[in-house]
Structure formats: C-alpha cells, structure tokens
Amino acid sequence: MQPAAFVSIAASVVRIEADREQGGLSVGSGVTIAPSTVVTNCHVTRDAAAIRISGGGNLWKVTGQYADGAHDLCFLHAPSWNGRPAMLGDRDSLQLGQPVAAIGFTGGTGRTLRFGRVQALHSLDGGRIIESDTAFTSGASGGGLFDASGALVGLLTFRMRGAGGSYYSLPVRWIRERLPGEGQWADIHPHPEAMPFWQRDAETLPYFMRAVPLLVEGRWTELIELAERWSAADPGDAEPLRFRGEAMQMLDRPEAAVGAYTAALALGPDVPSAWYGLALAYAVIGNALASERAGMRLADLDRDLAARLGEVIKGLAVSR
Secondary structure, three states, X not given: OOHHHHHHHHOOEEEEEEEEOOOOEEEEEEEEEEOOEEEEOHHHHOOEEEEEEEEOOEEEEXXXXXXXXXXXXXXXXOOOOXXXXXXXXXXXXXXXXXXXXXXXXXXXXXXXXXXXXXXXXXXXXXXXXXXXXXXXXXXXXXXXXXXXXXXXXXXXXXXXXXXXXXXXXXXXXXXXXXXXXXXXXXXXXXXXXXXXXXXXXXXXXXXXXXXXXXXXOOOHHHHHHHHHHHHHHOOOOOHHHHHHHHHHHHOOOHHHHHHHHHHHHHHOOOOHHHHHHHHHHHHHHOOHHHHHHHHHHHHHHOHHHHHHHHHHHHHHHXXX
C-alpha cells in the first residue's frame, strides 16, 4: 500500500466540530459516505448543541442527525457539503492479515495516514468489529479504515486500555444497514443516553472485550471460565477456543492447548493466531513434525507471524 494512492481518498475524511451544550468544543473525524452525508461516532457528537464539518478549507453547517447510540454510529446531514463520498466496501470482505489504512484527524489537527493489518474480526450484532494495528488517537474517532482498493471497510472508534497495539473499528456492514433515508433526519440536540456497546459495564461488554483484560493481566483461570461461557453462548465462534488455548498454554498444559486450538481451527481454519498457538503447543510437547506442519500453514497466512514463531521455537530448543 502506497501513501500516494490515498491522497484523493483522504478528501472524503472530514473534521467534525461539535459545540457542547455544557460549553467547550468536541473534535473528531467523519467520513463522507453519500451526497451531503457524513458518518462519525456518536461519542464525538452526543453532547452537541451544534455541529459543523470542516472540509475543503471551509466550515459547513450540519442541520440534521440520525443516531444509533448503542452502536456508536451517528450520521450527519450537511446540505451544502459537496465532498466526494468514499466507496463503501463489501459487507464481509475483510480477511485476517489483510492490509488496511487508517485516516483521521489525529489530535483534531491535520489528517494522519497510518498503515497496518487486520488482527482479528469479532462477531457482534450481525457485523464484525475490526481489530487492527493501525494506530489512531484522540480526534481520529469517526475516521475511516480503508482497504488496499480504497474502499471504506470500517470506522475508527476505540482502543482498549492495556491491549497493546490493538485498535478497533466499526464494520461497514453497520453503516450500510443504518444509512438513513431523507425523512429520518432529526434536529441537532445532545444524546446523553447514547452509551455505546464498548463503554458498558464490565459484566455487559461483548465477550471479546471481557477476554482481553484477562489475557493482558494473566488471569488464566478466569479467562478459561469466560471462554467456556462464551462458547456455550456462541458455539460456532472460534474465538473463545483460541483464548482457551492461549490460557492453557500459559498454564503449562500444552496438550489441552492443542485440543483447544484444533477445535478453534475446525471452526475458523484461516486464523493465523490459532495456527501460531497450535504450532507452539506441539513444539512444547515435542511433536516436531506436527509443529512444522502447523508452522507451514501459518506461513501461508502470515509470514511475519511465522517468522516470529520460528524465533520462539528456536528459543525453546536453546532453553532445553
């Protein structure tokens, strides 16, 4: 992916300025998705008494809003804004390891372009929350996540504390399915009740958001218990089995880890992190042939991760 290819695409990403009812200014990003229509995060505009779009060197008044607070999606209507709409990607076109580009107003100032890859896809409410390593910070919320063709595939939204280099975007499927019609615009007013799914109480967060802190903090037994509840709630999801495998590995139970990773790959055969875990678990057990086969499959999916695996396995051999 070359920066020059995103120059024209970046023009669809605009700066959002929201005058807060209690005073002060909230600044974020948005993406033009249709004539006079911009999508952003509700957490950027939920306190707004007035909203403006900054694009093309001018400010443009927003006269209408359509909010889906639970999913953190707010659509803005600016009749005089004639910016070029971004091309919307296919609903479920993303693949693990796929390169992506993040464009937003980092710090609320100028546009920033960052490249990365899709690390995970988390099923939620008919869509898949995109976890990537395309870094963004305050002010970029509501910006665009684009694929190599320049199509919008997600909306930059949040980062979990303690999650390292993982950033989360809302799926384009949600944008497509919620795009308002002409008669659905409401006047601009605060939406204090617009609490998005990712800011809920810990007990009601999506499973993947509850799992990450347990992983980061090394709370392996709790992670296994959560993975079991998660699998019971969604038996077709490979992700809880992958988390279970990692916890078993860290508890020095490589045979159980092999079982968990194998079950995860039966549901999601193209998950690089599961192949990584399986290869490592086999290496710990001492099954070099099975480890090599899993590593070869990993290399087909993610060469960088496969190279990292090779270094880790070399380290195991040295320490023995």
